[in-house]
Amino acid sequence: DAKTTQPTSMDCAEGRAANLPCNHSTISGNEYVYWYRQIHSQGPQYIIHGLKNNETNEMASLIITEDRKSSTLILPHATLRDTAVYYCIVRSLFGNEKLTFGTGTRLTIIP
Amino acid sequence: DAGVTQSPTHLIKTRGQQVTLRCSPKSGHDTVSWYQQALGQGPQFIFQYYEEEERQRGNFPDRFSGHQFPNYSSELNVNALLLGDSALYLCASSLGSSRYEQYFGPGTRLTVT
Numbered sequence: 001d002a003k004t005t006q007p008t009s010m011d012c013a014e015g016r017a018a019n020l021p022c023n024h025s026t027i028s029g030n031e032y033v034y035w036y037r038q039i040h041s042q043g044p045q046y047i048i049h050g051l052k053n054n055e056t057n058e059m060a061s062l063i064i065t066e067d068r069k070s071s072t073l074i075l076p077h078a079t080l081r082d083t084a085v086y087y088c089i090v091r092s093l094f095g096n097e098k099l100t101f102g103t104g105t106r107l108t109i110i111p
Numbered sequence: 112d113a114g115v116t117q118s119p120t121h122l123i124k125t126r127g128q129q130v131t132l133r134c135s136p137k138s139g140h141d142t143v144s145w146y147q148q149a150l151g152q153g154p155q156f157i158f159q160y161y162e163e164e165e166r167q168r169g170n171f172p173d174r175f176s177g178h179q180f181p182n183y184s185s186e187l188n189v190n191a192l193l194l195g196d197s198a199l200y201l202c203a204s205s206l207g208s209s210r211y212e213q214y215f216g217p218g219t220r221l222t223v224t
Contacts, residue, residue: 034212043115043201043215044154087153098144098167099203099213101153 003027003090009106018075020105022088025069030093033064035073037084038104044087047073051093083109114138115204115216123222124192132187132219136204142166143185144213145177146201154201160185161207189221197223 005023012018024033032051036044048055048062050071055062061074075082087104091097114137124130136143142161146154156169160179179185183204189196199220203213 043203043217046212046214049212085153098156098159098169099146099154100156101146103151103153 003100004088004102006086006088006102006105008103009108011108011110012075012078013110014080015077018078018082018107018109020073020075020086020088020107021070022073023070024088024090027068027090031090032093033062033068033071034089034091034099035060035062036087036089036099036101037082038087039081039084044101047086049091078107078109080109080111083107115202115214117200117202117216117219119219120217121220121222123224125224126192126194128192129188129190130192130221132189132200132202132221134185134187134202134204134216136183136185136202137214140204140206140214141183142205142207143179143183144203144205145185145187146203147171148199148201148218150198157187192223194223197221 032049034049035047038044048060050062050064064071085104085106087101089099116135118133144159145157148154157171158165159167163179174190176188199218201218202216205213
């Protein structure tokens with residue numbers, strides 16, 4: 001079973017920052033938070049991951065609360081191409097553990 | 112482009128038939144994982160292959176089997192197809208010793224009639 005809770009859907013205006021929340025209250029100390037997205041009819045695409053510090057890359061920023069029970073994925077300047085289903089996944093630190101997907105958040109960018 | 116390729120793109124089978132799906136991992140990757148994604152659902156883990164052996168398996172019946180070749184490519188076989196096997200089948204590759212991201216292919220859309 002998925003260890004995360006996400007809103008079913010969200011809208012965001014084009015050019016604005018999209019903030020996608022995720023709850024993972026049962027996360028353990030050796031588990032990372034991963035974010036993937038899936039654009040319609042394509043395979044999931046890795047976005048970012050983190051353990052306890054905030055992370056940023058060319059695609060997005062990941063903010064993890066101090067107690068690690070929740071996180072927020074931030075797309076700083078959303079474009080129409082960011083319309084997709086976004087999955088928040090908790091994954092063990094050790095080994096090449098499988099990815100356990102929930103149903104994700106369907107993000108729609110409004111022109 | 113993640114570099115993972117899958118074939119075929121689409122196929123249609125009849126109940127009771129058998130099907131083989133193929134995956135070539137991203138260059139340099141040695142681990143292949145397979146996922147099944149039903150319409151409107153997130154991908155579900157089927158199994159993972161590393162060093163030509165099944166390393167992890169999800170909650171799927173024995174009708175689902177796989178193989179990994181010395182060049183790290185992989186096959187997913189499904190026997191005695193059921194209507195419920197209709198789904199998008201995704202292959203993901205990664206480095207065996209890495210705890211980092213898995214790269215997904217575009218998937219194979221299987222329709223069972």
